[in-house]
Amino acid sequence: MGRSRTRPRSTVMVFVAAGVVVALFLAGFVSFYASGAPDGLMWVSTEQAPAVGAQEQEHAFSESTFAGYGTEGVANDRLSGAIAGVVGVAITLAAGALLFFALRGRRSGSSGPPDSTSGGTRGS
Amino acid sequence: MHVPDGFVDAPLSIGAGVAAAAAVGFCLRRSRAGLDERTTPLAGLVAAFIFAAHLLTFPVLAGTSGHLLGGALAAILVGPYTGILCVALVLVVQALIFADGGLTTLGVNIVLISVVPAVVGYTVFRAALRLAPRGRISVSGAAFTGAFISIPVAAGVFVGLYALGGAADVPLGLLAGAMTGIHALIGIGEGVVTALVVGTVLATRPDLLYGARDHLPGPTLRIRPAGEATTSSPAADRAS
Numbered sequence A: 001m002g003r004s005r006t007r008p009r010s011t012v013m014v015f016v017a018a019g020v021v022v023a024l025f026l027a028g029f030v031s032f033y034a035s036g037a038p039d040g041l042m043w044v045s046t047e048q049a050p051a052v053g054a055q056e057q058e059h060a061f062s063e064s065t066f067a068g069y070g071t072e073g074v075a076n077d078r079l080s081g082a083i084a085g086v087v088g089v090a091i092t093l094a095a096g097a098l099l100f101f102a103l104r105g106r107r108s109g110s111s112g113p114p115d116s117t118s119g120g121t122r123g124s
Numbered sequence B: 001m002h003v004p005d006g007f008v009d010a011p012l013s014i015g016a017g018v019a020a021a022a023a024v025g026f027c028l029r030r031s032r033a034g035l036d037e038r039t040t041p042l043a044g045l046v047a048a049f050i051f052a053a054h055l056l057t058f059p060v061l062a063g064t065s066g067h068l069l070g071g072a073l074a075a076i077l078v079g080p081y082t083g084i085l086c087v088a089l090v091l092v093v094q095a096l097i098f099a100d101g102g103l104t105t106l107g108v109n110i111v112l113i114s115v116v117p118a119v120v121g122y123t124v125f126r127a128a129l130r131l132a133p134r135g136r137i138s139v140s141g142a143a144f145t146g147a148f149i150s151i152p153v154a155a156g157v158f159v160g161l162y163a164l165g166g167a168a169d170v171p172l173g174l175l176a177g178a179m180t181g182i183h184a185l186i187g188i189g190e191g192v193v194t195a196l197v198v199g200t201v202l203a204t205r206p207d208l209l210y211g212a213r214d215h216l217p218g219p220t221l222r223i224r225p226a227g228e229a230t231t232s233s234p235a236a237d238r239a240s
Helices: A007-028 A040-048 A077-105 B010-034 B039-055 B071-078 B080-097 B106-131 B136-165 B172-204 B234-239
Strands: none
Touching: A007 A077, A007 B039, A040 B136, A040 B172, A077 B010, A077 B039, A077 B080, B010 B080, B010 B106, B010 B136, B039 B071, B039 B080, B071 B080, B071 B106, B071 B136, B071 B172, B080 B106, B106 B136, B136 B172
C-alpha cells in the first residue's frame, strides 16, 4: 500500500525542527549555567572510595579539539562551551538521522502502518 | 555515570563490550520494525536532545551533580529498541569526540547508561501505566516512576560490574551504599526531567509518544490495524 497520509510526516518534521532548536539552545546557551561539580560516580570514586578513582587513566583523546566539551583555541569559556555543545548536537543529529533512515530504508521500501509489535500490549 | 578508562579490568571491559555489542545488534534488528514515518525522524531528535541534556548538570548535594541519562525517556518516546540505540549513539559521540567516558569502557557505559536504564525505565513505565487510569497525568506519572527507578538500578549494576572486574579493592558495601544513595537523589532529577519532556510531547503531539500510543483516548491516537482502510472518517473512528 502506498503512503496515503502525507500530512503527519510533514508535521512530524515541524515538531523535530522545533526540538532541534530547543536542543541547540540547551547545548549552546543553557549549558553554560550547568553545575560544574563532579557527577555521582566521580563523587563516589573520589570522596567515598578514592581507591576507585585512583585507577582512572587519561582518555586517549583528551587533547582532541572538543575534549571535555570545550573548543581548543577558544579562550572565552562561554563561546568555547557553546561551540562544543552545538557541534555535539549537530553531529549526534546527523549520525542519528543517517542511522535511523538507513535502518528504515532496509525494510524493503515498505511504508506500511506501524507494525503490530510496537507499543507493547494494547487495550489494557 | 560515564565510567572512565582504567576503572575496570580488561576482562570486564571486553565482556561488557561483547554484551553491549550484542544488545546493540539485537536492537538494530528489532528497531527497524518500529521505525515508521513518525518514529524515524523523531529518533534522530531524541539522540540530539539527550546529548544536549547530558550537558545540563544540576547540583544534587553539596559538591555533587547529576544530569539526565535519558534511557527511560528515549524508550518512552521512540520505543525501547530504538531508544537504546539513541543513547548508545550519544555515548559513542561523547567518547570519540568529547573524551567523555572511556574508550575501553564504552561497552560498560552502553550497558550502564543505555541498556539498563532503558529496559528498567520502560518496563516500570509500562507496568505503572497498566495500573493507572487513562490520561496524560498517568502517563507523566508513570514516566517519572520509570525514569526515577532506572538510575539507582543502573548504579547498582555498576557496583555489580565493579565486583566482577573492578580495578581496585574496595569494600563493596560502601560502594553500593554510596552509589545507590547518591543516584537515588539523581534519579529524582531524572524522573522530573523525563516527566516534563513527556508532558510537553503529550501537550503538543501525543501521537508521537510511542510508549503510550495505546493508553490515551482520542481518535488521533488510535493505531489502525494493518488491514483497515485509512480513509475512514474521524467520526467512524470514534464510533468504532
